[in-house]
Every structure is written in structure tokens, then in C-alpha cells.
Amino acid sequence: MRKRYKVNALVLGLLFTIASAVFTVMLSDTYFFDGLRLQPFLFDAGVDTLGALICAALYFGCMTQEGEGGKTFRALIIMTSACFAVNLAMYFTTGAAAYHLWNFTLCLISKLLDLVMVYYFYLYVRGTLDFKGKLAEFADKGIPILLAIEILIILSNIVYPTTFSISAEGTYLYTGASWVEDIFLIVASLLTTVLIIRSESVLSQKVAALTFLLFPVLMYAFLGGTFGNAAQYGAVLMSLIIVYCIIFNYNSGKLAATQTELNMATEIQGSMLPSIFPAFPEREEFELYASMDPAKEVGGDFYDFFMVDDDHLGVVIADVSGKGVPAALFMMISKTIVQNYATLGISPAEVLNRANDALCSQNKMEMFVTTWIGILEISTGKMKCANAGHEYPAINHDGKFELLKDKHGLVLGGMEGARYTDYEIQLDEGDKIFVYTDGVPEATNTEHILFGTDRMIDVLNANAEAGPEDVLRNVRSSVDQFVGIAEQFDDLTMLCLEYRGAV
Numbered sequence: 001m002r003k004r005y006k007v008n009a010l011v012l013g014l015l016f017t018i019a020s021a022v023f024t025v026m027l028s029d030t031y032f033f034d035g036l037r038l039q040p041f042l043f044d045a046g047v048d049t050l051g052a053l054i055c056a057a058l059y060f061g062c063m064t065q066e067g068e069g070g071k072t073f074r075a076l077i078i079m080t081s082a083c084f085a086v087n088l089a090m091y092f093t094t095g096a097a098a099y100h101l102w103n104f105t106l107c108l109i110s111k112l113l114d115l116v117m118v119y120y121f122y123l124y125v126r127g128t129l130d131f132k133g134k135l136a137e138f139a140d141k142g143i144p145i146l147l148a149i150e151i152l153i154i155l156s157n158i159v160y161p162t163t164f165s166i167s168a169e170g171t172y173l174y175t176g177a178s179w180v181e182d183i184f185l186i187v188a189s190l191l192t193t194v195l196i197i198r199s200e201s202v203l204s205q206k207v208a209a210l211t212f213l214l215f216p217v218l219m220y221a222f223l224g225g226t227f228g229n230a231a232q233y234g235a236v237l238m239s240l241i242i243v244y245c246i247i248f249n250y251n252s253g254k255l256a257a258t259q260t261e262l263n264m265a266t267e268i269q270g271s272m273l274p275s276i277f278p279a280f281p282e283r284e285e286f287e288l289y290a291s292m293d294p295a296k297e298v299g300g301d302f303y304d305f306f307m308v309d310d311d312h313l314g315v316v317i318a319d320v321s322g323k324g325v326p327a328a329l330f331m332m333i334s335k336t337i338v339q340n341y342a343t344l345g346i347s348p349a350e351v352l353n354r355a356n357d358a359l360c361s362q363n364k365m366e367m368f369v370t371t372w373i374g375i376l377e378i379s380t381g382k383m384k385c386a387n388a389g390h391e392y393p394a395i396n397h398d399g400k401f402e403l404l405k406d407k408h409g410l411v412l413g414g415m416e417g418a419r420y421t422d423y424e425i426q427l428d429e430g431d432k433i434f435v436y437t438d439g440v441p442e443a444t445n446t447e448h449i450l451f452g453t454d455r456m457i458d459v460l461n462a463n464a465e466a467g468p469e470d471v472l473r474n475v476r477s478s479v480d481q482f483v484g485i486a487e488q489f490d491d492l493t494m495l496c497l498e499y500r501g502a503v
Helices: 002-028 035-061 070-091 097-128 134-158 178-198 203-223 230-272 324-342 348-361 452-462 468-483
Strands: 164-166 172-174 286-293 301-309 312-320 369-377 382-388 394-397 400-403 423-426 432-436 492-499
Touching: 035 070, 035 230, 070 097, 070 230, 097 134, 097 164, 097 178, 097 203, 134 178, 178 203, 203 230, 286 301, 286 312, 286 468, 301 324, 301 492, 312 324, 312 432, 312 492, 324 348, 324 369, 348 369, 348 382, 369 432, 369 492, 394 452, 400 452, 432 468, 452 468, 468 492
Parallel strands: none
Antiparallel strands: 164 172, 286 492, 301 312, 312 369, 369 382, 382 423, 394 400, 394 432, 432 492
């Protein structure tokens, strides 16, 4: 799914770049307009054309950026590019009576874009610089309200010249209330500036963010509009490039460090699960194979198998609530506790009783884990089992897999004092038991259809004589084929045990 997103992002970025290029070049071609009238604006038009193209390139460059504020930043670039395009189009309508209506419409759009651009910038820094406190809460509520009021004031110019008008000759005219247009820009900018300075972000991020607000003001103050209207958006674009280079690169560095830590966590988690097969090459009475594929870098599923004594094999499969690092930590604790009790030689139900009490005693996060445990008496094929809210096991007896709808107890960690019940399975020579987590039956394709236990059983029975490793490979292949390009939603863990009889 992530790969498909990146491909789509590249396509969208290319389309935006091409569209921006075609539009700006088309507007820059004076063949369809009065070239003599436009001569005073040619420099500004060139800046706007180049600015829109740079916006397109910047948009394309950050399309695959992930993390906080990515979508908002891309929207901000689009608005800046639109400001350049509208500004460019205005040069062809300014001072021309024939384009009076177009000039008014473009002025209206330009003013609205300015407002929304500042608001989206606030949203971006709000999401990336971690604003806190009462002032941030006030800004979250006040800025959208002020924006809505300002938009209504600007739109009122359609029916009455509240803040501006366009003369019959196509010239822009201020009104006595034109200062009202600046209220939102001033208030939102000042609030955002204070919040940026007060944020806990690093200095380089604060400076980068402030350039968006200060560059256009400083340029206007020092140059006095010498380079025309294009200079304002040119300063905004330069600020966005600075913001992109500093904040995105800083966040990318943090993401890279986090990824390194997650990779280490993946290795640590993987090392806790038995992964050498054949697991007990000296034992001819049984064969088993297991696999765990997390949905994220680390997962909450786990399996385990171990010799309790020379005649008893313990098998466990479990699924922790949630995903990611918290689930992985709880998984490691649960696995250790269950194995420690299981190696005492007590019954599976008693293992779950004690493990549940241990997990409930220090479970401040209120997490839980579904668990199935079986202890096989190798000499007889008798397997005592207990189930703490886990999926039904599938048993291959007489050459055919069927679900064994065993009695479920409460999940481990769900309630202190919960009690569990043993049940017994008799495995004959050649019989198999297949246990799994809900990542198998709940695997979902792009049409939101579940793989399901019925389809799983059909896959198992399609080659019921296969050995444990091939059983897992067949199921995983079928799940992958069914899911297709859809994202893996949950950890996918399986274990298959084949009993070959006493030697």
C-alpha cells in the first residue's frame, strides 16, 4: 500500500508540474493579448511564471514526504502556486476595460488565497512545532472564526464595494474600509509568531517558520514594492523553500533515527522467537514450523515452543491487543511469563491462571493478550490444551483439517482472578494441529472482504498431506494472493505441529 501511495504521489506531482508549466507559459504568451499594454508588467510576469514553476517542482519534491504536516505543506505550496498564477493572470486584465469582470474576479480570488494561505501555514506549524498552552487553544478557536468573518467581508464586495472595487477602465480602487482586509492577516500572523517563538522546537525550526511571516513584510518595507506585486509571493516561496529544507530535513533525520531504533527492536523481538528449523532435529516423534510477520516494524503476536521435560512439548501462540512498540513490549513480557509457568510442569489451564494474575497485577496500560497453549505428551500423542480468548485451532485428523471449536476463557490481562479450563486432544500418527492469530482470517483485500476461516480451511485441505513448513507456506501464499496490493492490517502468525508417533 505504501509503495502504491508513493507511485500515486509521483504521478500527482508530475501532473501538477506539467499543468503549472502549461498554464504559466500559456499566460505568458502575449500573442493573444495587447503586448504594448503589458510591457510594464513583463518583469513581474516573468517572476510569477518562474515562481509557479518552482512551486510545482517543490510540490513534486515533497510528495513522498511522510510525517506531521506533509499534506498541509503540499496544500500550502499549491496555494502559493495559485497566487502566482492569479497574479500573472491579473496582468492581462489590469487597465483593460474589456476585462473588467475578470479583473474583479481575479482580485477577489487573490485576496481569498492570501487568507487561506496564512491559515494553512498556521495549521502546518501547529502540527509540526507542537504548540501548547491556553494561547494555542485560543488560536485554534479564534483564527478559524476570524477567517470566516474575513471571507464574508471580502465576498461582500460582489454586491457592494466594501473594501475595494474595479473601475470601468479596469483599475483597482481602494475604499475607506480597505484596512478591514488586513485584520485577519495581522491577528493570525501575530498569534502564529508568538506561538512559534514560545514553542519547544529547536531554534532552526523556529527561524525557518518565521521567515514565512517576516520575509514578505521586510521585503515590502525595504523595497517599497519596487519589484511589483510578484515580490510578495516570491518572498513567500523563498520562505517555503527554507521551511522545507530545515523542518522537513530535521524531521527526516528524526524519522531516520526512529527507523534505526525500530529496526533494532525488530531484531530484538525476532531473536526472542525460536527461529531455527528443524527445531528439534534429534526428535523423530514430531515436526513443527512457525512464522511471524508483523504488520509494522514490530508486532504484538508471538509463538513459542519448548521442551517441558523429555516427554512433554509445550506450544504457545498469542496475540497482544494493539500494534507497534507498546504491543511488542507487552508481547515480550507475556511470552516470558507464560513460558516460565509452562516449564514448571503444571497443566495448561493453570499456566494461564497464573499468567493472567501476573499480567493483571501490573497492567496500567490495560492491554491484554489472547493465548492458546498446548502441552503434548510425546509418548502417547495426548495433548492438553487451554484457550484464553484465542482463535480456534485447526486439527488434521484422518487427512482432513477441521476447526476445533474449543471452550474459550477470558483474554489474559483482562480480569484478575479469571480461571481457565483444560481440554484434551488425541493426536495419532500423521495428525497435525494448525494454530494462528487473527491476522490470517481477518486479512482484507482492496474490496474490504475478509480472507475468513472457511477459505483458510479450504487452503489447508487443498494439500492436507503437506509437512508443517509447506502448510504455512501454502496459507501465506493464498493470503498474499487474496489480499493483493492492500496493506497488511494485522500481524500474521502461524504454527503447525505434526505428530509422527512414538519411536
